[in-house]
Amino acid sequence: MVGKIVGTGSYVPDTIWDNHKIAQFVETSDEWIRERTGIGKRHIAGVDTTVSMAIEAAKRAVENAITNGAIASGEEIDAIFVCAVAPEILLPAVACEVQKEVGAIHAFAYDMNAACSGFVFAYNQAVSFMNIGMIKTALIIGSEHLSRITDWTDRGSCILFGDGAGAVVVTAASGPLGMVMHSDGSGGAALVCSHDGKMKMDGQKVFRFAVKSVPECVEELMRQMKIKEEDVDYYVLHQANQRIIEAAAKRLKVSMDKIPMNIGEYGNTSSASIPILLDEMNRKGMLEGGKRIVMAGFGAGLSWGAGYVLTQ
Ligand code: ACO
Numbered sequence: 001m002v003g004k005i006v007g008t009g010s011y012v013p014d015t016i017w018d019n020h021k022i023a024q025f026v027e028t029s030d031e032w033i034r035e036r037t038g039i040g041k042r043h044i045a046g047v048d049t050t051v052s053m054a055i056e057a058a059k060r061a062v063e064n065a066i067t068n069g070a071i072a073s074g075e076e077i078d079a080i081f082v083c084a085v086a087p088e089i090l091l092p093a094v095a096c097e098v099q100k101e102v103g104a105i106h107a108f109a110y111d112m113n114a115a116c117s118g119f120v121f122a123y124n125q126a127v128s129f130m131n132i133g134m135i136k137t138a139l140i141i142g143s144e145h146l147s148r149i150t151d152w153t154d155r156g157s158c159i160l161f162g163d164g165a166g167a168v169v170v171t172a173a174s175g176p177l178g179m180v181m182h183s184d185g186s187g188g189a190a191l192v193c194s195h196d197g198k199m200k201m202d203g204q205k206v207f208r209f210a211v212k213s214v215p216e217c218v219e220e221l222m223r224q225m226k227i228k229e230e231d232v233d234y235y236v237l238h239q240a241n242q243r244i245i246e247a248a249a250k251r252l253k254v255s256m257d258k259i260p261m262n263i264g265e266y267g268n269t270s271s272a273s274i275p276i277l278l279d280e281m282n283r284k285g286m287l288e289g290g291k292r293i294v295m296a297g298f299g300a301g302l303s304w305g306a307g308y309v310l311t312q
Pocket of ligand 1: 028
């Protein structure tokens with residue numbers, strides 16, 4: 001049993017900060033940021049919150065699943081998982097706020113924090129619940145208000161992050177099962193944020209970790225599932241840095257045609273990056289015709305993992 005994407009949605013705030021805007025408050029340039037990261041701009045939440053962005057993305061994903069004929073209403077959703085690293089509220093869970101807005105009255109709902117690995121970890125968890133017969137349909141959301149924990153005086157990190165939310169409705173389908181999840185707390189100091197503070201990152205350490213861990217966990221997943229490169233239509237990787245994605249492609253010997261990217265538009269939106277990208281692919285028709293997708297995420301913790309998902 002594996003997950004099948006039947007609906008997607010996303011929401012990003014209207015306010016856009018391009019690299020020139022960032023150069024107004026730290027010593028940097030559009031050229032440096034583009035060359036080192038591939039990022040051109042990012043969306044910044046003004047009145048939006050983790051909850052409001054999650055709700056909007058979730059509503060769009062549920063509507064899409066209804067339009068696709070996969071579900072009749074939100075009442076068919078059995079579980080809601082929200083990944084968020086910086087929610088403004090501690091209680092109730094963001095996922096419960098989403099539940100009441102999408103009419104998912106039968107769902108259980110809770111939040112998870114696995115940083116940028118969040119979406120992949122939450123998806124794998126949903127598939128695990130599917131495989132023990134506990135749920136059939138899950139709504140998985142990444143909603144990140146990273147600008148509120150970004151240190152806007154640190155040019156080594158503030159250039160990277162953006163706000164936004166992505167949501168995916170998945171239903172249980174027959175297909176090969178595979179999942180990979182890892183954590184290494186001993187490396188956690190590379191990216192930290194205290195509850196009332198700002199993110200501090202050792203960019204080079206995270207970079208070295210990412211270029212190794214992303215291809216390794218993809219290879220581990222494919223070995224586990226006994227699938228080959230030709231059995232995968234797309235590799236949807238966490239959008240952290242264009243150079244990390246290109247290095248992973250090289251190591252995996254995969255053409256960039258199979259590795260969609262949108263980091264230029266949004267920056268690193270942590271757990272929201274994969275579902276925002278999936279939603280863009282869906283709206284462009286790229287998910288049509290039963291696609292087979294490997295997803296991989298990595299981030300603070302340290303944490304990293306991969307998952308396998310089908311489309312309608
Ligand atoms: N503009 C101009 N110069 C800069 C900037 C900037 N924004 N930032 C750093 N520099 C300078 C440095 O001071 C340094 O100068 P020096 O040589 O005079 O000392 C030089 O540029 C090189 O700095 P590096 O840190 O080596 O730059 P690097 O090529 O590693 O790029 C970056 C930095 C973009 C942060 C990169 O390390 C990276 O992307 N790392 C991964 C980060 C990441 O993905 N984090 C998210 C994790 S996911 C999650 O859980 C949220």
